[in-house]
Amino acid sequence: MTTTAPPATTPPAAPSGGPRPPRWSAAAAPLASGLAVLLAGSATGAVVGGGAWFAHAAVAVAMVVLVGALLVAVRAWLAAPGQLVALAALVTGWFTDEGVLGVLPGPAALGELGTLLRAAGQQIDTGLPPVDPTPEILLLVTLGFGTLAIAVFGLAVTVAAPAAAGVPLLVVFAVPTAVAPELLPWWSLVAAGAGYGLLLLLRPDRLRQAPGGVAVVGVAVVGALLLGSAATAVGTAGRFDAGAAGSGGGADGSIGLNPFTSLRGQLTRDEPRDLFRVQGLQTPTYLRALTLQSYVPQEGWQAGRPLPGVPLAGPLPASTSGPAGEQTVQVENLGFRDYWLPVFGDPTSITGPSETDWSYDAAGGIAYSERPHEEDGWTQAMRLPEPSAEQLRAATGPVTVDRGYLDTSGVDPRVAAIARDVTAGASTPFDRAMALENHFSGPGSPFTYSLSTAPGGGGDALVDFLTRGRTGYCEQYASAMAAMLRSVDVPARVAVGFTAGDPGPDGRLVSTEDAHAWVEAWFPGYGWQTFDPTPLADGRTIEPGYVQQAREQQGGEPAQQQPAAPAPSPAPPPPSGGGASPDPPPAEGDDPAAPVETAATGWWPVAATAAAVLAGLALLALVPALWRRRQYARRAGLARAGGTGAAAAAWDEVLAASRDHGVPVPPGDTVRAAAARIVEEHGLAGRPAEALHELAGRVEASWYGGLLPAAGILDGLVDEIRTAIAAGGTSLRARVLPPSVVPEVRRAGRRTDDPTTVTSDPGHSDPGHSDPGRSDPETADTTGR
Template identity: 35%
Template sequence: MSTSTERESGWLSSAGPVSALALLLTTLSLSSLLSGVSWLLHALVAIMVITGVGVGLRSLRWHPALVVLGQFSTLIGLLTAMFSTHAFLIVIPSGATAGDFAALASGAAEQIREAVPPVSPPSGMLFVITAGIGLVAVLVDTLAVTASAPAACGLVLLALYAIPASLSESLLPWWAFLLAATGFGLLLTAQRTDDSGGLRTNGLGPAALTVGGTAAVIALLAGSSLTGVGTEGRLPGELGGSQIGYDIDPMVSLRGQLDKKTQSELFRVRNLPDREGLYMRAVTLRKFTPNKGWSPEGLMAEQVDSTVLRQPDVERRPPGTLSTVSIEFVGAKTNWLPTFGLPLGLPNPQPGWNYDPEATVLVADQKLSGISYQEHVLLPQPSLEDLRAANGPSTVDPAYTQRPEVDPRIAQLARDITKDKTTTYDKARAITDYLRDRGRFTYSLDGPGKDTGDALADFLFTSRKGYCQQFAAAMGVLARLSGMPARVAVGYTVGFNSGEYRSITTGDPHAWVEVWFPGLGWQTFDPTPLTDQRVTPPAYQSDRTPSASPTTTAVPSPTASTATPTRPGSPDGSKDDAQNGGVTPTAQQQPNWPLGVPVLLLVVLLVALVVLSVVSVRTTRDPVVRRTRTAWGSVSALAAIGGVAVLAVFAALPWWVWVAAIAGMAFIAALVPMVARSVVRRRRLRQVAAGGDGAAIAAWRELRAESIDRGVAIHEADTVRGAARRMVKHHDIDEPGREGIRVLITAVERQWYSPTPPDSAELAASLHAVLASLRSRDPLSFRQRLWPRSVLVAPPSYDEAALEEPALDGEFSTV
């Protein structure tokens, strides 16, 4: 086929929209790395716009190279409009736009290094996602349409699918594979243009769909039932560094920002006494690096080969409660095995479990999930007198007394806070009270804010706001500077009391400080200013008398698929730690679906309407149909905008209103083809009744549309007599109908070759006779009435064998 012919017909290819759908289905696999819907909306906009521009430019017969250039330029304009504040007319980049893009890309690189999947992507990551998916969309569209090689797109889609597959330590969800395989299968069956300008398939057809679908199902079942082939261990990583499901990052960074916006149950704890000052420790951090934070460097874990755990060098056990606590992993997958208080033993230790008595850390050689274990534990509950009397030489590891190199102002602050304090308890209490002073520091999810290069100094002297990471890290440093052995502990609060157990969720990660007391060991101090009832500091932290049964709030147990109930806020309106703070604290609000759905529908409907309107208008020569389709395209666009506006209003209404509204819109949309066919029919019949030029052609086109609605393939290039023979044969038209067809044929040929128009009354009567015969001999089914083929399906190709059918008993061989 010549290049010109390719340009004239290539824009009609279905490979472009199908390749866009395949890319979108493959893009959904990124949901294992990204949370929320904002990233999906950005990717969807990029795919739809790039595909729409490709269809539009090919309809204008642009050279393939110019089409690619146009798509790339459109992507630049789209990125400029979405992410740059320095632009001309919103979409035209300026000299500063490149700087905006560079800053976003640089920020995204840092966010990718620090984030723990699944993350809610900030603007930098959204920019990279939109740009990357947009470039992939250009490549896929070029391969599928311009190069007529949709199968080659599989390599591109595979590369995209490999991103979450390589970064996830477990198999991706089954539906991610199924959607990607479905998209590629659709690509293989995508239609493209043949040499004659018609539409034909790639020759794969139903057989390919059957084989491909069967292969996808077999692969899916095999991957689910046979030995799992994940990616854990395929990429290098540190112990506890990368995470699956929900885990906590042991590297407490002062610049850490919240990244999870989901609520899921992680652990269930049984037999835990109902009292204050209890925290579930996952790991302790002994080394502080300026401007980076605390790390668990120097762990000396040894194999647990006995039910009794080795204890640190303590002269005597602190007063407290002995208990056997049961911990069940529900949604967590981590190397760190959380413990409470002072672990004394494990009734059933497993191979590969290791314990560091100095760090009080229990850790496994590999990530664990779905397990349960018991801990024999001493839950310390010393009195104020015990703590103030705990003086003497320290036997703790010197690593816990190492003074960090910090800004001199911080060292001076430590001296000022602890001046006139003589005991370890009074110093620790003074630092805790200083940081918990709400008139001095503010609890905030936004973190320290301003960054001058020293995050700790920024927190203590400039922003004075943060969440538990910042408060715990600051107290750990101030305690070390005051001469106290101290470490930062990372773990969880004790969650909700559900009756039979305490449920610990993704809203419960927390950080606090543990200070060493001679003769008593490590004792907890929580410097984060919170009022959550599930975060109750030890009684000795606030001069309270220890209570055996503090007040707690019993709430239903959250599950991995349901949101955690809202917790009480603080009196001053600030959010609590379980909701807003912690090592990886989680915001309670869910993704803004009510706003996302209208935006999604707006983009999809408008772009789809533009593409379909261009295609539908360009694929017919009938002026009546062209005018009708153009009008309906405009009406549909207005209806789409109005529908989205209505949905936006419904955002504040109950869910059943949404369901009813969507069902109503779906019902109306299902009626659109039937209504459009009725409008076209009425216009043609009026034109036939009025007579004059074009009446015979309108009558013939109406007859042809009626035949197409009944499943007969009639092309616009068919001769009138050949098409008439096919109608008579397939519809079993009776004699009055055949006579009417003869009159119609004569009228059409007279209009073509004679200056005298046919008689309008005779023409209308003949058309009605033929239509009556069709209704009686071959009535339309309900589906054919609801979705008429003449409206929904483009005319078939020239190459159908039926075009050369012989005449029926010589009928219509002569006029």
């Protein structure tokens, strides 16, 4: 009997062509693709303010690179689909509250994303670069960088054609050069050149040529540095002074569709920019660009679409009645480009601008276009209303303007209560308007003007301005007075534009320093009349004759001393007949019925569900960080709301932030001891330390004294403390797996994240023990109570 011997095993033949590249080299190309995208994307800083955009971009690119590197090792064709699924899951978990299992983009989440993307488009179209890093803009950045990273990864890694990846990298420059009027900074070209060089060098089959490649890339980068520092060739404008007379218009010479953002940007310019030269203006009068009708809760006054208007050519319909003077002025444009053509008073004719580009909405008192334009100049004939105080006081009759000008649905009840209190002794709409104006700018008013006040004319910000801060600039004053007028049954709107500028030998010169907002109130038989509650101290406030007369009748002096020739300074009015409401320019994508969301919702749910497993590893790495973010959002909401549970939520968040940054607080510490430990270990000083001690005092008062905090107090303290703690830096491990989401185990074996109770125990009288209450079932750190 014979047996068959097993076949001999022979070792696999060594690959030909030289030694294998080291294992780590397989990660070089994916890493290079991600770095190239981020370096080329540095140009985004020219159009998005702050540093939050880079953090979002980095997370999106890192996710794409990680998922791609894992999947390309399995099957190359899986990389792009898996990366798309991972990106969809990332933005769903990061920017929505309706994701399936928190991260899968179901129909509700896609609806949220569609709304955010439409809002982002409006902000880009209306804001001044650099635009604020709002959630909408950050979503757009995350999607943009993630999609670009997928394209670059596919070319540089999947198909091993890194040279071709330079084409999608050029996309990064398309948005800044289209949006920003100035040239891109020189270093953006250098960063992009260095990133592209990395793509070409960091390939497993090219590592042996790295020394020579580094030299070539170095020479290219130096060349880009020299060229960029001399005259950067990427942009839409030159290096000459943008504020010089006659220079081309740009975003900083406009009001835009986000008027308050633009207004503040103009007022805070380091160097004022001349915008108009006006000749023939006998009476200083506000130059109105647009009017705002809609008041949105928590956001303030918003620009909307104007009514269909008449062509600007030919006679224009009157929007006011009653006594008025007539004037004709010539306006020379020195650098204003916008959807709006600023007008004085009640225009009767405007000549000079293109007849086909501009329309006039008499209801809103605005001239507008479908696209931004920069006209060389125009001639305007106008009526300047000159009613007396007695005439406006006696004005009676039905309200014939859009009832939207009386809408108070978005006004905080506390604002309405203050308005009723201020106008308690006023019997007519005119007297109520004067009472409110005197409240802000009359003799003895506690309100002061300051540009250092943070923007905000909506919701709690308005209440805080009226009750606590009492300091702001024209946005706050105009926003507050218009809302208060509506609350006492006076039709009102906010107007945005410019004061009359400074007189000179060649006419009045209007610059960005003259950007301003004021209030217009409607009176039967007279139309819209101007009121300015902003207590300017530089003589730029224009007081109409009826305001001066009313103050003299009240025995007071005008709040601001005006230059000579103070005559009625009108403001724009609406058309006769009710009509709909007037308001600003046609922003593309403004239509709520736009099909953006529908187009986006067709295939995403199916693709996301089918490929979710492929992105599982990458998503698993993100879950702790996303959960921590959700924890913070929940606690911040409870702290902001005040009342029961607010103190516990605020304190939990501070302890979690401290633990995430390497300083856990032992369970036996009292609130004060925990606060002292956090101050010492994190090196807090100044305002952050004060904020922590104030929070500790309020927490003790809530838990042991039953003094529940009011709304809108604790969340600000928490954010100050979190920011100061984070300033010390965060380890990579803490970012990926925040310690605060990992339950601690006490010696007795009991977890510290006991969620059995949901309210603090105000009757707990022993400050030396932990508070047994629980305000946040998601929290995992109850130490330091």
